[in-house]
Amino acid sequence: MRKVILIVLHFCLYASYSQKIDLAITNCNVITLKENAILKNKTILISGSSIIAVVNSSSWKNSSNTTVLDATGKYVIPALTDMHVHLNPFMDKYSLPLFLKYGITTVRVMAGNDQVLQKRDSINKKLLRNSPDIYSASELIDGNPPSFDKDHSGPIVTSESDIEKIIYEQIKKGYDFIKLYSRLDENSFRKGLSYAKKQGFKVAYHIPVTLQKQHFFDINGGEIEHLSGYSRYASKLDSLPKKILLKNYDVPFDEISAKDIDFNKLNDAVRKTVAHNIWNCPTLVLFYNQTDEVFCKNILGNKIGDGLDGLLGWWSSVGYGKKENVMTYIDFQKKTVALLHKNNAKILAGTDFPNPWLVPGLSLHQELERMVDAGLTNYEALKTATVNPAEWFGKNYNKGTVEKNKQADLLILNENPLLDIKNTQKIHKVVYKGEVQ
Template sequence: MKRILLLLAFLVFLVSQGFSQDILVTNAHIVTMDGEEVLENHAIYVENGQIKRIIPLNARTPRMTAERVIDANGAYVFPGLAEFHAHLPVANDGSTQLQEESMWLYLANGVLRIRSMLGHPTHLDLRRRVNSGVIDGPRVFISGPSFNGNSVSSPSQAVEMVNQQKADGFDHLKIHPGVKLDEMMAISKAAKAAEIPFGGHVPLEVGLENALASGYKSVEHIDGYLEALLPDDVIIDPTTSGPFNLKLVGMVEMDKLPGLIDQTLDEGTYIAPTLTLFDRYFGYIPADEFSQAPEMKYLPGSLIYQWVTSKKQLERSGVLSKENVEPYLQFREKLFMQLHQSGVPMIMASDSPQVFNVPGFSIHHEIKLMADAGMSNYEILKTGSIEPAKYMGKEEEWGKIKEGMAADFVMVAENPLENLKTMQDPLYVVIRGKVFDRERLQSELKKIEINHQRK
């Protein structure tokens, strides 16, 4: 019995360590993200989930070994990507299948960290299981349940919500439309006292300038900037202005933007642009076209049907005509680049799984749209590595490939600073010092596909 108990204790220890191995990656080119320089022909030695040594390989390099040796054969290693506007499934019925599948969808696409932006108590247990190594997945940061016009009834009640979410262990607060200005100020004061970041949509009654002044850590979807650029005498009627007020884009006054950019920079606010959400949900490409995308096979058919139905309702109403949508998407692209070029920090975000944005896969759609807008490959990679680490105050722990940092990285065939598409097909993913090769990642994807085969 004593031996059995000792064995069980050892197995629990292994699980808590995520079966982390000492790893030696050789013959790799390293995109450190500590500047744009690539360290060619180097080795990475990992111990206890941490990068211990980064070693140039030459004739004088001593012989090295480890429990797991990976010959990169000239492949490229980079810190992996982020999804900093995710919506994790809820395990209301006790089934965690969709949550666990989401974890693999992210890993298989080289996404090593996520910020879930609509929290639920079951997400806290998911984070615990991932962080303890019970299940595999990216690093998870969880926002609490939404602060909105239905959940917030007064400033004092809003303060209670802040303190309860902090006590429950959530990492972030999520703001939605409907919050009044006095309630927002109360949330701000309480959140700062509790040292928990907050951000989200910009409620109309609050407005962008007040939201920034309150201490918004992030503005989601670039939401609020369009409204802030409208003439002061415009009264917004959400029942006629279209989704995200897209029909009002022709009225914006761009001469207001420099002042808003200055305030955004002064407050240190980040932007989660979610370009792909607007391209796919509120764009003019038909729902039926997106519903046939290859990655839809990894989600339940009932969810895809809901997405098709939702978008087709907008299509039938005429609001998603090319005449309405094209100027709006062009405005968002221009605004995105002006904010970026002015130095406003961007965090990689695609709003998955939302309409036609499948976890993991949607990040690559977001990357393409950022590139199409004019952002450089290096700056795109920053939005998925350095900036999310800074956002969470973890820039000394992850976000770069550097000695002393977490052993979280992805290996791909080509240099992502030159070819962004190479990141769509990871050769290896290493998270917390645990290795997943391409065969394992593809195997997990196949299991998910089988789970959701259409009948």
């Protein structure tokens, strides 16, 4: 009787999959990221763009014309997401395929425009291939004068009464979430956050330079970019030099504020962050890479920089090296992420490509290294580019773990990333929407 049951079960297994399976990744070690564990000797069955099962390799045999990818000795994790990038129509031809090459199958664009929306929609309609999925912020919504002066292309809020109308118009255009910037006045900033939330839209932001620092982290929800505001809040400096105050952008404020920190205040900022459910996308690699002289020289001198000619001139003009203020700020950022992590704050991995020395795709792997350097385990760092983005995007985002019914976006590695986070760069194959790239 037991033998009959086993035969029936065996038949049902084949019958349920034999007509559907387009790709089978066999004999692999699966790191689902639902837990800190390795599922050994598994086969991942894919139909179209979806995972339909993860089974023991011994229980599946190819009884049809399924394409088989033998991954013996390999490690399969979910493909990665870069949660902070900017696109440039002159560079997209080169940068978007590079993201895929490095296993980044989703990018979150932090300053939207019509061209970004068109590209996103073309990908969704399968009219554009060789590009990761795109989720787009609104245009940058800034105050007057805007942070980038004449280069600013988004809406400018000149009166608190404007902010709700501006956000409504951005939602109507079809953007996925709202981006508020660093020169907004305090009332417009708060009103914008509240209105977007009521409309069911998430908000990413820089802490405005006009905001009274005692109020930096009493904001409910949203997401801070680049750890904006933490050093200003915790600084022992009573005032900043005039040449810094004349700048419109918040980053110079944050850099100089990091020179003398009251860590009791920093701990208070972190506690408030957690209490008010504020996310962070630190982009540690943004500052770190420009201090890595060996890496920067390698970009200029070998294949890492292939296809990036349009950027290398700009990057070179900015330069690289261990500038004192930058090194101080890097150390501060590392300590801040360590505190955020220790207090269970929500953290996302992002890079801020195409800023200098950030190679599309590769820089996200480097960001994971920086996360580990700040105190996250390899498993926790991996989650900042997989599970955590899935939580941030919500129920309509069908990625982030390796399991049934998830989109088949997978990164197949030659070595175990749970042992060494640098192993995410030892890529064997990338699977995107069920297709081997």
